[in-house]
Amino acid sequence: MAKFLDLDELSDDERMLKEEVHRFAKEVIRPASIELDRMPPEERIKPDSPYFEVVKQMKKLGYHKMLLPEDMGGLGLSPLQISIVFEELAWGSLGFATSLGVDMIPFSCAALFGLPELYEEVVVPWLEDDKGKYHGCWCVTEPAHGSDYELFLRDENVDKYGKPDITAEKDGDEWVITGQKSAWVSSAPVATHGGVHVPIKGAKRLSDAIFCIVPLDEKHGVKKGKPSDMLGMRDDPQGELFFDNVRIPEHYVVVAPGPFYGIFCDQLVCMTSCGMGAYGVGLARAAFEEALNYARQRVQGGEPLIKHKNIKLKLYEMFEKIETARYYVRKVSEHVFSRMTRRTNDASPRHAKTAQIYGKRIAFEVAHEALQIFGAYGLSKEFIIEKLFRDARCMIIEDFTLEVLGLEVAADVIDNYEKDYYDVEHINRLYSG
Ligand SMILES: Cc1cc2nc3c(=O)[nH]c(=O)nc-3n(C[C@H](O)[C@H](O)[C@H](O)COP(=O)(O)OP(=O)(O)OC[C@H]3O[C@@H](n4cnc5c(N)ncnc54)[C@H](O)[C@@H]3O)c2cc1C
Numbered sequence: 001m002a003k004f005l006d007l008d009e010l011s012d013d014e015r016m017l018k019e020e021v022h023r024f025a026k027e028v029i030r031p032a033s034i035e036l037d038r039m040p041p042e043e044r045i046k047p048d049s050p051y052f053e054v055v056k057q058m059k060k061l062g063y064h065k066m067l068l069p070e071d072m073g074g075l076g077l078s079p080l081q082i083s084i085v086f087e088e089l090a091w092g093s094l095g096f097a098t099s100l101g102v103d104m105i106p107f108s109c110a111a112l113f114g115l116p117e118l119y120e121e122v123v124v125p126w127l128e129d130d131k132g133k134y135h136g137c138w139c140v141t142e143p144a145h146g147s148d149y150e151l152f153l154r155d156e157n158v159d160k161y162g163k164p165d166i167t168a169e170k171d172g173d174e175w176v177i178t179g180q181k182s183a184w185v186s187s188a189p190v191a192t193h194g195g196v197h198v199p200i201k202g203a204k205r206l207s208d209a210i211f212c213i214v215p216l217d218e219k220h221g222v223k224k225g226k227p228s229d230m231l232g233m234r235d236d237p238q239g240e241l242f243f244d245n246v247r248i249p250e251h252y253v254v255v256a257p258g259p260f261y262g263i264f265c266d267q268l269v270c271m272t273s274c275g276m277g278a279y280g281v282g283l284a285r286a287a288f289e290e291a292l293n294y295a296r297q298r299v300q301g302g303e304p305l306i307k308h309k310n311i312k313l314k315l316y317e318m319f320e321k322i323e324t325a326r327y328y329v330r331k332v333s334e335h336v337f338s339r340m341t342r343r344t345n346d347a348s349p350r351h352a353k354t355a356q357i358y359g360k361r362i363a364f365e366v367a368h369e370a371l372q373i374f375g376a377y378g379l380s381k382e383f384i385i386e387k388l389f390r391d392a393r394c395m396i397i398e399d400f401t402l403e404v405l406g407l408e409v410a411a412d413v414i415d416n417y418e419k420d421y422y423d424v425e426h427i428n429r430l431y432s433g
Contacts (some may be wrong), residue, residue: 033093041228041229044235074111080328090278097279099235150269166178213248277333279395290370294310294373335352
């Protein structure tokens, strides 16, 4: 394993965890991800696809339980341990790291924010799953609303956004959901449950909404679109979901309409941002290591590439980006995950989103420079660097674009810089209006 500074800083337990996950990423995840990357989308979701074997092994290792404290049946990992697992998995494959991330969202949110009946009915079987029977996905964006779903959180004038493509209506003690989510929902083609954001029927704003758990079951009215054929992240399938009068019981609603919905969305994005930031570090490290090894071997101008000054500087800049991003992401993860376990709902979105932006940006920059070091070989399928580059390109759109996340942080900093880093009152004011 590469000699980054963190190896000196980790305790024996943390180092062992890092080595265990790295071994799994190298021996199991990476070979399967390369195979999946080259398969047509429909083949990737057939029962004999290598995707399911990797997911099964991940479940056996219990990584899906890592966000939850032990008293909720989770692994009770520390924020640093969570960050280590995310980084190592993404070193192996951004697609599989994303697959695990979106699997955890509905069930972990149900455990942390939902009712005890929902925990018993849905979360417990998922926690106990060691065969890959259950798989979650996070259904946010819609055909007509991508970035809107990030921007609505602080925009006082969301009426201009137009109608949602999906709505929910209360009918007795059930909710009825109709509409669709975008073709980009990660893991949707293979998921059994969605954590779905649904505006309520007739609502003026996207934020008058519920967050609920929906079993993605055809007999209850859910249809899945074909898996999308994307440039990168092909090792985790993305696809549309259609909801035709899908009925869910009241207790499947994790967050009801009202002021808490905005706070919940902020806190959820804080958690996903820590994941994305660590994924960025892992992907950047994978690209850096490929470039370093290649530059040691490739001879041009009579000597290995590493002897040329421009290559040395490129490698230094990559190293600098990875080291600094890792430290910022870990610091923010400590802030966010410790608050998540205590359920104080006051983690700082501006810092969490900055960690996400920084991790994703350096992943793209490092993968871009790493490919340049390979010359034309970097463009051929012979080397993994072209896959890492395509994945990094997708990453700066996945989970909201760098630009829109940046605009959100800017708005928060400009309006609230002198206040506490999380202004609950401001969000309450927006959502009670
Ligand atoms: C690999 C991958 C995985 C994904 N996984 C999921 C998932 O699991 N669940 C899910 O729900 N979605 C998922 N998405 C969707 C993703 O969140 C959206 O693609 C992203 O938020 C951007 O939305 P959009 O594609 O509709 O682009 P648009 O919102 O149409 O944006 C187009 C361009 O305009 C810019 N822009 C948009 N609005 C503004 C504005 N108001 N001001 C300035 N600039 C603006 C954007 O930065 C972008 O460059 C995934 C996407 C990818 C690529």
